Amino acid sequence: MTKINSAEIAKLAGVSRSTVSRVINNYHNVPPETKEKVLRVIKDYNYYPKLHAQVMAGKKTGTIVLCIVDDGNISNDSTSNFLITRVIESAASAGYYVLTVVIRDINEAGAKTQIREIFHQKRVDGGIFIGVDLQEPLIAELITEGFIIGLFDYEKNIDAPNLLTYNFDDVNGSSVAVEHLIELNHKDIAILTGNMKRFSGMKRFEGYKEAMKKHGLQIRENWIAGGDFNSKAGYEGTKQIIQSATNIPTAIFASNDSVAFGAMKALGEMGLKVPEDISIIGVDDHLLSPFQKPALTTMRVDFNTMMQNLTFDVIRSINDETIEEPKLTNMELVVRESCRKI
Amino acid sequence: MTKINSAEIAKLAGVSRSTVSRVINNYHNVPPETKEKVLRVIKDYNYYPKLHAQVMAGKKTGTIVLCIVDDGNISNDSTSNFLITRVIESAASAGYYVLTVVIRDINEAGAKTQIREIFHQKRVDGGIFIGVDLQEPLIAELITEGFIIGLFDYEKNIDAPNLLTYNFDDVNGSSVAVEHLIELNHKDIAILTGNMKRFSGMKRFEGYKEAMKKHGLQIRENWIAGGDFNSKAGYEGTKQIIQSATNIPTAIFASNDSVAFGAMKALGEMGLKVPEDISIIGVDDHLLSPFQKPALTTMRVDFNTMMQNLTFDVIRSINDETIEEPKLTNMELVVRESCRKI
DNA sequence: CTGAAAGCGCTTACAG
DNA sequence: CTGAAAGCGCTTACAG
Numbered sequence: 001m002t003k004i005n006s007a008e009i010a011k012l013a014g015v016s017r018s019t020v021s022r023v024i025n026n027y028h029n030v031p032p033e034t035k036e037k038v039l040r041v042i043k044d045y046n047y048y049p050k051l052h053a054q055v056m057a058g059k060k061t062g063t064i065v066l067c068i069v070d071d072g073n074i075s076n077d078s079t080s081n082f083l084i085t086r087v088i089e090s091a092a093s094a095g096y097y098v099l100t101v102v103i104r105d106i107n108e109a110g111a112k113t114q115i116r117e118i119f120h121q122k123r124v125d126g127g128i129f130i131g132v133d134l135q136e137p138l139i140a141e142l143i144t145e146g147f148i149i150g151l152f153d154y155e156k157n158i159d160a161p162n163l164l165t166y167n168f169d170d171v172n173g174s175s176v177a178v179e180h181l182i183e184l185n186h187k188d189i190a191i192l193t194g195n196m197k198r199f200s201g202m203k204r205f206e207g208y209k210e211a212m213k214k215h216g217l218q219i220r221e222n223w224i225a226g227g228d229f230n231s232k233a234g235y236e237g238t239k240q241i242i243q244s245a246t247n248i249p250t251a252i253f254a255s256n257d258s259v260a261f262g263a264m265k266a267l268g269e270m271g272l273k274v275p276e277d278i279s280i281i282g283v284d285d286h287l288l289s290p291f292q293k294p295a296l297t298t299m300r301v302d303f304n305t306m307m308q309n310l311t312f313d314v315i316r317s318i319n320d321e322t323i324e325e326p327k328l329t330n331m332e333l334v335v336r337e338s339c340r341k342i
Numbered sequence: 343m344t345k346i347n348s349a350e351i352a353k354l355a356g357v358s359r360s361t362v363s364r365v366i367n368n369y370h371n372v373p374p375e376t377k378e379k380v381l382r383v384i385k386d387y388n389y390y391p392k393l394h395a396q397v398m399a400g401k402k403t404g405t406i407v408l409c410i411v412d413d414g415n416i417s418n419d420s421t422s423n424f425l426i427t428r429v430i431e432s433a434a435s436a437g438y439y440v441l442t443v444v445i446r447d448i449n450e451a452g453a454k455t456q457i458r459e460i461f462h463q464k465r466v467d468g469g470i471f472i473g474v475d476l477q478e479p480l481i482a483e484l485i486t487e488g489f490i491i492g493l494f495d496y497e498k499n500i501d502a503p504n505l506l507t508y509n510f511d512d513v514n515g516s517s518v519a520v521e522h523l524i525e526l527n528h529k530d531i532a533i534l535t536g537n538m539k540r541f542s543g544m545k546r547f548e549g550y551k552e553a554m555k556k557h558g559l560q561i562r563e564n565w566i567a568g569g570d571f572n573s574k575a576g577y578e579g580t581k582q583i584i585q586s587a588t589n590i591p592t593a594i595f596a597s598n599d600s601v602a603f604g605a606m607k608a609l610g611e612m613g614l615k616v617p618e619d620i621s622i623i624g625v626d627d628h629l630l631s632p633f634q635k636p637a638l639t640t641m642r643v644d645f646n647t648m649m650q651n652l653t654f655d656v657i658r659s660i661n662d663e664t665i666e667e668p669k670l671t672n673m674e675l676v677v678r679e680s681c682r683k684i
Numbered sequence: 685c686t687g688a689a690a691g692c693g694c695t696t697a698c699a700g
Numbered sequence: 701c702t703g704a705a706a707g708c709g710c711t712t713a714c715a716g
Contacts, residue, residue, distance in 0.1 A: 017695090030702090050694070099405065360688080398708090
């Protein structure tokens, strides 16, 4: 195939490169006949302006980066997958491309440099991060440098218009979960905490404490375990709680459903039945939650709308629109079979 | 922040832009001290060469496009999600980025133009397509134009080195599935076909027919239904088979697990029990298959290795390595509870 | 080992 | 309405 460029098109259409460019960029000051003529040649010669030349001349890339920080096997986690594809789909519907990047360990040698490079190279117009710890200095750095960044599950700790954050109302949602247990007459309620370096981890713990205090219930040190958002932490945390306690709690609030899965496994191994011996409630409404035995009661979370809003806001921000501060998004109680009245 | 470019770096390091470029590209003909000096300045000034200038000067983009053709809600399908993230992870491990694109309907107005644009723009060095029908003319077009393209579930119908395809051994795998039913003494075996425009759809039907013929079993017209790889097709196909047949089959071979899910739902509604009344076997080993009631017997498929190989091959091909023709990948029988001996 | 210069292919003020 | 020209920021033969 012969190389074709705007000069070539210009020659064939009998106009200047300037005019070709004006047609491509759909400027208004081109008479219909000229436009027609140029478009004809462009079509006939299967011509597409080279992105990189356009960007060098000052155009945007039409791309955002989605940076997934996760040391697990992402492709095996349905929630991660869901977040990823939602960003992709949302961006696509806004005419944007998503460059997807996986970071195993953000503290590893090349990791931060790689992320810096993506932005400084001008590979993208902005970015979305998933799975970043609070107070990650790299985020602050990129924000200071003026890059547009959207985060899910992150506290807005810098007052900059180019830092966009979206979160669920984790405090309130967790309170509702715990109060559901309380309504079922539970008083001895343990918590399996999530990753406390995450906004959601912190806030869900807060919500638990709030609800307990509000109802005058005691929070015992040895009824607090876990510490991460996966089933392993739930499993180990549960064993720890059950084995260390002189008296066993009647209910467990798990900081997310994966944690609850681990907890249910541990309880099963220890011969404790859910919900007969212990009630359990999670957060997220994981794909597998309705399939648990018993089906898991949980707080449903709308990842769908959240990631779409985040993506759209990043794109709007790229296009210099003003973004209004997002509100926290509510969760919804989904009652299934894992909690019983006592 | 002040604009920094290679000329600036050159000035600061007291060398020419040529030398800066040589250092960046790690050429061997630069004395250590010079290299040191230049790298120092690069680091101090937080300088990253602009991608677009590099590409314009002839460098590769280090990016492949992943084009997902799917009219459903991708983010809700765990298999699609899995394929996507596997490509992303594999590419990342090879130092490549993945530009992810979703195409709802490849026959829609702008769809093909958009795909053409991505390649002609030089946005990427190559691409991977998922969910493309056999004989899709766009693929042939792009191959002819010399773009490097990898496909999963596609028959290699053009003998071009830049067309890379990977497939499971669908014929043999399906035969094994059907023979599993035959070993359990089933003779009346229906099939719920998949999408017959896909390599896997065609081949799985072939495998069914082969096994039936080999064992001298009759294939009845009204025991063939379905026609797509989703639970809806399985549901409707099953109703059709059961309602149209004067005699009911004792077993069903479903072209994939989603189809089997739909079939089980339909059977349940019609008061037929699995496996007491009808045995059923699927293909894929879907995430939800072990959770069905009864747990679904199926042919496990290694999407993981497959997508990784495909991704690596595309990248190798971009780097002018010769790719050996991939063999078909085997499937593995996973016996659960949905088939019984009669 | 190293620099000057050409080339990559666009866009956009500027001037008319 | 339209063209000539500058500018974007690299890389790479070429010559020394």
